[in-house]
Amino acid sequence: MTTSLRSTLDFLLYDWLQAESLNARERFADHSRETFDAVLDTCERIAREKYAPFNRTVDTQEPQFDGERVILPQCTHDARQAFADSGMLSAAQDYALGGMQLPYVVESAANSFFGCASISIGSNLLTTGNANAILVHGTPLQQQVFAANEFNGRWAGTMCLSEPQAGSSLSDITTRAEADGADFEVDPLGPRYRLRGNKMWISSGDHELTENIVHLVLAKIPGPDGKLVPGVKGISLFIVPKKLVDTDGQLTGERNDVALAGLNHKLGWRGTTNTLLNFGEGRYPVRGGAGAIGYLVGRPGEGLKCMFHMMNEARIAIGMAATTLGLAGYYASLDYARTRLQGRPVQGSTSAAGSAGKDASQPQVPLIRHADIKRMLLAQKSYCEGALALNLYCARLVDEGRTGEPQAAQDARLLLEVLTPIAKSWPSEFCLEANSLAIQIHGGYGYTRDFPVEQYWRDNRLNMIHEGTHGIQAADLLGRKVVMQGGAGLQLLARTIGATIAQARKHPELAAWADQLAQALQDVGEATQAAWATGNPTEALANAVPYMQAFGHTVLAWVWLDVACSVLARDATLSIAASAGRMGAARYFYHYELPHIGAWLQVVRQRDLTCAALDEDAF
Amino acid sequence: MTTSLRSTLDFLLYDWLQAESLNARERFADHSRETFDAVLDTCERIAREKYAPFNRTVDTQEPQFDGERVILPQCTHDARQAFADSGMLSAAQDYALGGMQLPYVVESAANSFFGCASISIGSNLLTTGNANAILVHGTPLQQQVFAANEFNGRWAGTMCLSEPQAGSSLSDITTRAEADGADFEVDPLGPRYRLRGNKMWISSGDHELTENIVHLVLAKIPGPDGKLVPGVKGISLFIVPKKLVDTDGQLTGERNDVALAGLNHKLGWRGTTNTLLNFGEGRYPVRGGAGAIGYLVGRPGEGLKCMFHMMNEARIAIGMAATTLGLAGYYASLDYARTRLQGRPVQGSTSAAGSAGKDASQPQVPLIRHADIKRMLLAQKSYCEGALALNLYCARLVDEGRTGEPQAAQDARLLLEVLTPIAKSWPSEFCLEANSLAIQIHGGYGYTRDFPVEQYWRDNRLNMIHEGTHGIQAADLLGRKVVMQGGAGLQLLARTIGATIAQARKHPELAAWADQLAQALQDVGEATQAAWATGNPTEALANAVPYMQAFGHTVLAWVWLDVACSVLARDATLSIAASAGRMGAARYFYHYELPHIGAWLQVVRQRDLTCAALDEDAF
The missing domain is CATH 1.20.140.10 (Butyryl-CoA Dehydrogenase, subunit A, domain 3)
Structure with a gap:
């Protein structure tokens, strides 16, 4: 058994990405391969002991709501506790925040053990993502009260974007945020609002894993006419804690008006609660007013x-x-x-005419x-x-x-x-x-x-x-990312891929793949141009998903070529089984996968409207 | 709403396949479009009333075993009863057998309503398949006692092939069948044997839906030395009823020694029980001997x-x-x-530079x-x-x-x-x-x-x-079907496809697709040759699945071209929405799907051993 997640991470982190070289930078100066390995060891152990054995448990014992609390199996509490205790919630943060100033690439690698062991038992990415957003856009006190208590494991975080009537279309959200009294602007935790609305698909929206839950909520502040501004420009961001807290980060004993309206029952990923939350519906009236109390983050709009x-x-x-x-x-x-x-297996050298020879007297x-x-x-x-x-x-x-x-x-x-x-x-x-x-x-x-x-x-x-969704990623890629700044991003990617191609050409065994990748890159570039040739988004984006598939395959081919260069640099004769395996996987990608991009790009290049132009009644 | 299963079936059956023309044949002489439609109507209604409303029920109320009986929800009993009452179990059979001599194509179309409504509530295909096998290979009395009582709905049938240690490798089954006493050959129900062994993955292997269950079981008759013959040549087929019956098809009151060893708990298809059955383990000793009683069908081996x-x-x-x-x-x-x-949707004519224009003040x-x-x-x-x-x-x-x-x-x-x-x-x-x-x-x-x-x-x-499995189908296709009889099957398919191409070329709007299909057909033919060029099955079959994918796409492209010809023959201007829809679906296949065959065939043509030759330790 040569393959394990750990051995693959070791190769990718140290041989390929040269993660150790980061230690030359001031922020990571205290780190070394030893400290990185210690983090990987710890995460591998916690994942093995607290996550993997319970992956089926969290699938079969779905979250339940008893009318008061969300009930999760004990293993979920234990896994969350072990994770928080490990310090991984703030691994990449500053020492000042209690973090370990770990490079994000190492944090990311270490977290992969948990994903492999049980993806749904933990939902910590939302907590760190939430806290990171507050770090960037919140006031110092918001950072200290909310972000710090997420990083230290006391509280968990969510992101509340979608609404039942809006789904992916955020411009259509209708959650309202209205100023909470005349003194709303002087609350030390940030301008104070009252929120009313419904949020759908909120992961970890309610549970008893932590003392409190910090919701980050998108809502609209009505204009002077009381109306909500259409579109995404009217959207502001609020911190809405499940339980109110004071400026020291202590619970005040007041429950905020955030009510669980329902648990979603899913096909999978069942260890993580997914909820419909009602903000300010009056189930938990708070401080004599209507609406859930929330604190503005950043500027309105x-x-x-x-x-x-x-x-x-x-x-x-x-x-x-x-x-x-x-x-x-x-x-x-x-x-x-x-x-x-x-x-x-079929035997090596019989003729096609006969039935493929298999000697049934041999063992299986x-x-x-x-x-x-x-x-x-x-x-x-x-x-x-x-x-x-x-x-x-x-x-x-x-x-x-x-x-x-x-x-x-x-x-x-x-x-x-x-x-x-x-x-x-x-x-x-x-x-x-x-x-x-x-x-x-x-x-x-x-x-x-x-x-x-x-x-x-x-x-x-x-x-x-x-x-x-996939469709949204595709529209983001072809509608924005590859055209923004005059195509600067795409050009940078092309130069980066070009560097790999140049390096690969030094290895005779990689030359053919380098050529194949160069061609793919050119094909993607031409298809991008052709898609936008008429400047009409309807035509350009009609085949955004096939474009993204081809683009993705090209990116993956580049990654594999770059990895192959590293493999050969380290083990030119592929004497190690793992080297042969990586080269085999790269070869598979070039022989079996990359050739598919032609089919995907053809419809992009031709701005094919077979689907987009078909009359709705014809389906 | 132009699309429904019924409207699609009507078009395919009557316009495309001209099912009515079958009525000119003696066997179907009593039939007409009216009788066909009556069958479709009945099945559509039963599916709507007895199947569709319960599809989720059978998913959530999985089969349970109380130690004695398999418990299924009431809706499964009701659906089975309605299906049996409809006569569909013997729809295609002779009048003499109580059938309605319906063309198989109409039976198949009618059955699609049930699949669409709830695939797993019914498992009737095994019963009719079982009965059909007995019709072809059984003695007249076996047909009368077993097949007839399956067709009339009294009993259900199974097919028992796999075993826990053998899976797809039938040559490795070890269920033994030994002659049952000196008079074993003179039993009127067929040569009588005693079977011992375990059968895995047996759908509908036990239940109380019917009075009896007729198992068709593969087993090996030991040679004079008491040993089983290796390979598939040693395999014989037996009828093993759950409850013994007499020559009049009446239950004798004796339970045969077929024991439910376990229910499989599946990802889906949960309405159908799937079982591990033990034959002759002694749980239900019968007639003073050891082993389950079975009757040979056809000849030994x-x-x-x-x-x-x-x-x-x-x-x-x-x-x-x-x-x-x-x-x-x-x-x-x-x-x-x-x-x-x-x-x-994005607006028609804005520039790529800006964010794709969407007017959020408009309704969703x-x-x-x-x-x-x-x-x-x-x-x-x-x-x-x-x-x-x-x-x-x-x-x-x-x-x-x-x-x-x-x-x-x-x-x-x-x-x-x-x-x-x-x-x-x-x-x-x-x-x-x-x-x-x-x-x-x-x-x-x-x-x-x-x-x-x-x-x-x-x-x-x-x-x-x-x-x-997919792999087995692919090996069957490339290892047997396209090479058997000197490639006669493939040549016949090519001629059949060629006829469609010729017909399509008469329609200017189909000419490009006709060319594309002709090329695909040629590519598949060349890849077939190239795969077998060395006569080495290991090389030829290394990429049997990609071959099957390309072959399948070519076949589907042919089907769509042939359908398109029918659409145009009927509605040349595509004035009917359904015509435009079918033409759109055909166009989708030619523009988005068929171009993928190049990637699949490339590895076949090159007899690519990237996967097959990779060392096991390298994975």
Whole structure:
């Protein structure tokens, strides 16, 4: 058994991304490979002990509401406690905030153990994302009272965007925020408002895991005429704690008017509560007024901008979630394929005319001896280890954007902007496909709940939906990211890929792939131009999803080529089994996957309106 | 709302396949469009009243075993009763058997209503398949006692092939069948044996829906040395009733030694019990001997051949099951997209530089107005209506094989042989993908159990596994079907496709697709040759699944082109919305799907061993 998540992380972090070199920077000066490894060790252990054994438990014991409290299984409380105790909630934060100033790429790698062990038992990404948004946009006191108590594990956080009638269309939210009394502006916790409205799809919207819950809520402040401003420009951001707190961060004993209206019953990801919350419906009247009390974060009308800080972080985290679910399925099916005896491969050199020769008097062989099983394993490896590499690369860009030299930092942020829709969408689609292959390798057993793979597949299906659907990611990519700043992001990506291509050409065994990638990059560039040739968004975006699929495959091919360069730099003869495996996964991607981009790009290039122009009555 | 399963069936049956012309044949002489329609009406009504309302019920109230009996919800009993009462169990059978001599293509179309309404509440295909196998291979008394009582609804049937240690590898089954006493050969019900062994994955293996259950069981008769013959040649077929019966088909009051060892708990398809059965373990000792009593069907050693009659029928039925699940998701998501208001499409003519213009002061529009929603709807329509057409075409081939002129009948049987792996595998893969798109259109709601689409997706995941996995279908296609009889099947398919191409070229608007299909057909032919160029099955079959995917897409493109010809023949100006819809679905297939075959065929043509040759330790 050469493959494990740890060995893959070690290679990607240290050999490929050279994470140790970050320690030359002031912020990370106290760190070393030893401290990084210690974090990985701790997370691997907690995930093994407190997460993995309970993944099925949280699937079968769904959250329940007894009318007063949300009831979660004990294992969820224990896992949350162990995670908070580990300090991982604030791993990347400043020492001053109780953090360990860990590079984000290492934090991200360490968190992958939890995703692999049980994606839905934890929902900590929302808490750190919430606290990070307050750090960036909140007042010092908001940071101290709310963000700090999320980082230290006392409280949890949510993001409340969607509403039942609006879904992905945030411009249509109708939650109202009205000034709370004449002195509303002088509240030390921030301008105080009263919120009324309903929020849908709120993960961890209610529970008893923590003393308090900090909701970050998008709402609209009515104009002088009492009307809400249409569109996203009218949206502001508010901190709405479940229980009110004072300026010392102590509970005042007052319950805020945030009421659980219902739990959603999902296909998967059942360990995390998902809720419909009613704000200010009067169920918990507070301080003699109507509405839930909330404190403005940032400036009025800039709510979406503030929230997008959290959204982008969440999108990369969703990409990592999809990836770790994919990897979990890969490891499970690899183990099964190595141990389950079944059938015999076709023999090497018989003729096609006869039935393919199999000598039934020979013992059965492990499944992994069959070519088609190997194909399904290698596809999973190629998808999931490639996605892991991409997500860690993006995490490394976060570090660069925060701690790099000015130009490098700026480039890193721009590149991250372009890559975010891919980091989110690609694993959501292809690591889900990997989970399907993991089921397939198990045969009938994979279809039963006695094996874990069906749950991975169900859990993973969420990732194409939450934090911006596939369609929204695609519109973001083709409608905004590749055209913004005159295409600067796309050009930067092309230069970055070009550097990998140049490096790969130094290795004769990679030359063909380098050519193939160069062609793919050119094809994507031309398709981008062609899509926008008429300047008509309806035509350009009609095939945004196929565009994103082709773009994603090109990005993944680049990642695999870059990884292949690292493999050869370290082990030119592929004498180590893991090297051969990585090169095999890269080869799989170039032989089996990248050739699909032609089909995807063709409709983009032609601004094909087969779908968009079909009359609604014709369906 | 122009689309319904009924309107699609009407078009495919009558306009495209000209089912009425079958009535010119003696066997169907009593039939007319009126009698066909009456059957469709009845099935549509029973499906609507007895199946559809209970699809979620059978998902949540899984079969339970109380130690004595398998408990199913009442709705399952009611649905079974209504189905049996309708006469559909013997719809295609001779009048002499109580049947209605309905063409198989009409029976198949009628059964699609049940699949669409609730695939797992019924498992009647196994009963009719079982009875059909006995009709072909059993003695007259076996037919009269067993088959007739399955067709009339008194008893149900199963097929017992797999075993826990063998899975798909039937050569490794170890269930033994030993002669039962000196007089074993003279039992009027057939040579009598005692069976001992375990059978896994037996659908409807135990229940109280019917008075008795007729198991068709594969087992091996030991040689004189007491040993089992290795390989499939040692396999024989036996009728093993759950309760013993006399030659009049009356229960003798003796329970046979067939014991339920366990129920499988599945990801989906939960309305149908799936069981591990122990034969002859001694739980129900019978007639003073050890082992379950079974009656040989056909000759010793020819069990697999006999069973394959049932398997082939089951495979086409599985393709239809996958198709109807896909259609169910399509209709659900189409309805949702037409009624759910959300967002606004991007405006027609703004520049790419600005954010795509959307006027938030305008009311929200139905989802179906968004281009990407239309894309996901049209993809579903293209997959599922195409799969429906293919499966009905195959059903029509069954009729031709049974009632056509000798040469036509022989051709139909050969063509069906080649198409069976596609009819089974293609819908299993692509109608599953359709179900995923149906979830995606629903957004977060699609991920909840409040909407039906997540269940369709779970139910459909089984179809790539049972009745021969995807890998087995692919090996059958490339390893056997396209090379057998010197490639006669493939040549016949090519001629058949060629006829469609020739017909399509008469329509100017279809000429480009005709060219595209001609090229695809040539590519598949060349890839077939290249795969076998070395005569080495290891190399040829290493990429059997990508081959099957390309082959399947080519077949579907042919089906759509043929359908398009019918559309134009009937409505040249596409004045009817349904015509425009079918033409749009065909166009989608040619623009978005068929171009993928290049990527799939490339690895086949090159006999790419990236996967097959990778060392096991490298994964």
